[in-house]
Amino acid sequence: MRVLLVGAGGVGTAITRIAARRPFLDTMIVTDYDRARAEAAVASLGDRGDRFRAERVDAGDEEAVTALLRRHACDVLLNATDPRFVMPLFRAARAAGVTYLDMAMSLSRPHPERPYEECGVKLGDAQFAQAAEWEGSGTLALVGMGVEPGLSDVFARHAADELFDEIEEIGIRDGADLTVDGLVFAPSFSIWTTIEECLNPPVVYEAERGWFTTEPFSEPEVFDFPEGIGPVECVNVEHEEVLLVPRWIDARRVTFKYGLGTEFIDTLKTLHLLGLDRTEPVTVAGPGGPVAVSPRDVVAACLPDPAALGERMRGKTCAGTLVRGLKDGKRREVYLYHVVDNQWSMAEYGCQAVVWQTAINPVVALELLASGNWTGKGVLGPEAFPARPFLNLLTEYGSPWGMREQ
Numbered sequence: 001m002r003v004l005l006v007g008a009g010g011v012g013t014a015i016t017r018i019a020a021r022r023p024f025l026d027t028m029i030v031t032d033y034d035r036a037r038a039e040a041a042v043a044s045l046g047d048r049g050d051r052f053r054a055e056r057v058d059a060g061d062e063e064a065v066t067a068l069l070r071r072h073a074c075d076v077l078l079n080a081t082d083p084r085f086v087m088p089l090f091r092a093a094r095a096a097g098v099t100y101l102d103m104a105m106s107l108s109r110p111h112p113e114r115p116y117e118e119c120g121v122k123l124g125d126a127q128f129a130q131a132a133e134w135e136g137s138g139t140l141a142l143v144g145m146g147v148e149p150g151l152s153d154v155f156a157r158h159a160a161d162e163l164f165d166e167i168e169e170i171g172i173r174d175g176a177d178l179t180v181d182g183l184v185f186a187p188s189f190s191i192w193t194t195i196e197e198c199l200n201p202p203v204v205y206e207a208e209r210g211w212f213t214t215e216p217f218s219e220p221e222v223f224d225f226p227e228g229i230g231p232v233e234c235v236n237v238e239h240e241e242v243l244l245v246p247r248w249i250d251a252r253r254v255t256f257k258y259g260l261g262t263e264f265i266d267t268l269k270t271l272h273l274l275g276l277d278r279t280e281p282v283t284v285a286g287p288g289g290p291v292a293v294s295p296r297d298v299v300a301a302c303l304p305d306p307a308a309l310g311e312r313m314r315g316k317t318c319a320g321t322l323v324r325g326l327k328d329g330k331r332r333e334v335y336l337y338h339v340v341d342n343q344w345s346m347a348e349y350g351c352q353a354v355v356w357q358t359a360i361n362p363v364v365a366l367e368l369l370a371s372g373n374w375t376g377k378g379v380l381g382p383e384a385f386p387a388r389p390f391l392n393l394l395t396e397y398g399s400p401w402g403m404r405e406q
Contacts, residue, residue: 001024001025001026001075001076001366001369001370002026002027002028002029002072002073002074002075002076003019003025003027003028003029003074003075003076003077003078003366004028004029004031004065004068004069004072004074004076004077004078004098005028005029005030005031005078005080006031006032006057006059006065006077006078006079006080006081006085006089007031007032007059007079007080007081007085008030008031008032008034008037008038008040008041008054008080009032009037009080009081009190009305010305010306010351010352010355011080011103011146011355011358011359012030012032012041012080012359013040013041013044013351013355014349014351014355014356014358014359014360015078015080015359015362015363016028016030016041016042016044016045016052017044017045017349017350017351017359018349018356018359018360018363018397019363019366020045020048020049020051020052021048022363022367022397024366024367024370024371025051025366025370026051027051027052027053027072028051028052028053029052029053029054029055029068029072029074030042030052030053030054030055031054031055031056031057031068032056032057033056033057033058033059034056035054035055035056038054038055038056039054041054042054044350055068059079059081059085059088059089060084060085060088061088062088062089062091062092062095063092065077065088065089065092066092066095066096069092069093069096069098070096074096074098075098075099076098076099076100076101076366076369077089077092077093077096077098077099077100077101078101078102078362078366079100079101079102079103080103080359080362082104082190082192082193083104083105083106083107083193083196084107084192086102086104086105086106086107086126086127087106087126087127089102090102090106090127090130090141093139093141094130094133094134094137094139094141097137097139098139099139099140099141099142099369100139100140100141100142100143101141101142101143101145101362101365101366102142102143102144102145103144103145103146103147103149103150103358103361103362104144104146104149104193104240105123105124105127105143105144105149105240105243106123106124106125106126106127107121107123107126107196108120108121108122108123108125108200108203108238109121110200110201110213111201111213115201115213116201116213116214116215117212117213118212118213119203119211119212119213122203122211122243123203123238123239123240123243124143124144124240124243124244127141127143127379128379130379131378131379132378134377134378134379135377135378135379137377138377139377140369140375140376140377140378140380141378141379141380142365142369142376142380142381142382143240143244143379143380143381144240144241144244144381144382145361145362145365145382146358146359146361146362147319147338147357147358147360147361148172148174148239148241148256148319149239149240149241149244149381149382150358150361150362150365150382151319151338151361151382151390151394151401152172152241152319152320152321153241153244153245153381153382153383154361154382154383154385154387154390154391155320155321155323155336155337155387155401156170156241156245156249156251156321156323156383157248157249157382157383157385157386157387158336158387158388158391159321159323159325159334159336160249160250160251160383161386161387161388162387162388163323163327163332163334164323164325164326164327164332165325165326165327165328165329166325166326167249167250167251167252167323167324167325168251168252168253168324168325168326169251169252169253169254169255169322169323169324169325170241170245170249170251170253170254170255170321170322170323171253171254171255171256171257171321171322171323171324172239172241172242172255172256172257172319172320172321172322173223173225173234173257173259173320173321173322173335174234174256174257174258174259174318174319174320175223175225175229175232175234175258175259175317175318176225176229176232176259176315176316176317176318176353176354177225177228177229177230177232177315177316178313178314178315178316178317178342178353178354179313179314179315180309180312180313180314181312181313181314182312190300190306191296191299191300191303191306192296192297192300194268195268195271195277195296195299196238197237197238197239197258198216198217198237198238198258198260198265198268199216199268199271199272199277200216200238201213201214201215201216201238202214202215202216202218202236202237202238202239202256203238203239203242203243204236204242204253204254204255205242205243205245205246205251205253205254205255206252206253207246207251207252207253211242211243211246214236216235216236216237217235217236217237217260217265218235218236219235219236219255219257220233220234220235221233221234221257222234223257223259223322225259225318225320225337226318226320226335226337226339226402226404227316227318227339227402228316229315229316229318229339232259232261233259233260233261233262234257234258234259234260235257235258235260235265236255236256236257237256237257237258237260238256239256239258241254241256242254242255242256244381244382244383245381245383247381247383247384248381248383248384249383251325271299275295276295276296276298276299277295277296277299278294278295278296279294279295279296279297280294281293281294282294282295306352306354306355309352310342310345310346310350310351310352310353311346313342313346313352313353314342314343315341315342315353316339316340316341316342316353317339317340317342317353317354317357318337318338318339319337319338319357320335320336320337320338321335321336321337322334322335322406323335323336332405333405333406334403334404334405334406335403335404335406336401336402336403337401337402337403337404338357338394338399338401338402339402340353340354340356340357340399341353345357348398360394360397360399361394363397364390364393364394364397365382365390367393368385368389368390368393373386373389374386374389374390
């Protein structure tokens with residue numbers, strides 16, 4: 001398999017370090033807008049880097065990305081950029097006739113009149129609008145294949161296939177006890193993406209109503225996370241699973257709740273109050289004259305790079321799927337989960353826990369596609385594929401998953 005990886009930030013770099021240990025990969029072209037960052041990702045592989053090479057590309061330049069895919073005869077475009085670049089990369093892969101894989105989907109837009117009641121443009125709508133084209137050409141776009149979305153969706157499919165006869169609710173629950181030495185506010189993932197998903201109206205799915213929205217940070221609940229993380233307050237957040245799971249799995253309700261903490265939520269609310277979550281450029285006076293800048297980009301530039309926090313980070317992160325329903329006529333509730341200890345991921349891969357946990361799942365998916373254990377065409381989510389091969393391979397990678405009866 002020949003892969004074009006677009007984005008050599010924290011997740012992209014972790015992808016190279018995981019993939020370098022697996023024999024299925026023939027070649028990976030590691031690209032970034034900053035060529036030096038792509039080169040650093042490849043150089044860090046040392047003796048394992050002989051199948052990797054670095055190049056520069058602008059993720060927003062569809063023609064350049066398409067040309068690069070063709071020049072290197074790539075089979076797959078793996079998108080490790082932020083969601084702003086989903087559609088140009090999605091279209092570039094379609095133009096080149098190659099498989100597309102991402103970890104986040106095309107952006108949403110709130111309903112203009114009733115943002116906290118009705119959906120406007122939903123996450124992934126722009127991609128699913130082109131599903132017929134992809135299916136007609138026999139080409140696959142595997143969307144939302146990170147950890148959340150991604151592994152969480154695989155857990156949902158596993159529950160539907162093997163653990164339940166009827167499903168009442170599928171609820172993604174994400175929490176951690178991570179701390180960063182010396183820093184009060186230090187997001188462990190891209191602040192651009194964090195702002196997007198936390199301040200947009202959360203989406204909930206109910207079979208009787210379809211998709212609808214609520215106020216940000218709604219329906220707080222305390223969830224007890226496994227492996228020593230313990231109780232964390234979780235709130236509704238906009239996330240792709242709620243838009244993906246109901247397309248393939250029969251469940252009466254689907255939610256996503258994120259363990260953010262009061263301090264984190266208050267900081268995000270303050271950014272919103274000040275307009276610093278906006279993506280539209282504002283004009284700022286500069287020494288050379290007025291400059292147009294995005295307030296959210298300024299916030300991201302002022303905060304430390306999440307990928308560089310690993311040495312100062314302590315604790316564990318947990319991604320998982322809570323499922324309630326019936327099995328053999330009896331009520332059942334299980335939590336399927338995956339925990340990564342930052343000390344382990346740093347020692348084993350030199351990557352902090354959150355980015356490593358995100359990165360392992362697209363690599364597992366690539367291997368399943370390369371081996372033919374996963375096949376498909378059209379625009380598909382992870383729950384469109386059998387879960388057992390994925391979960392078995394994840395364990396083979398040295399990162400087992402768990403299940404807790406509630």
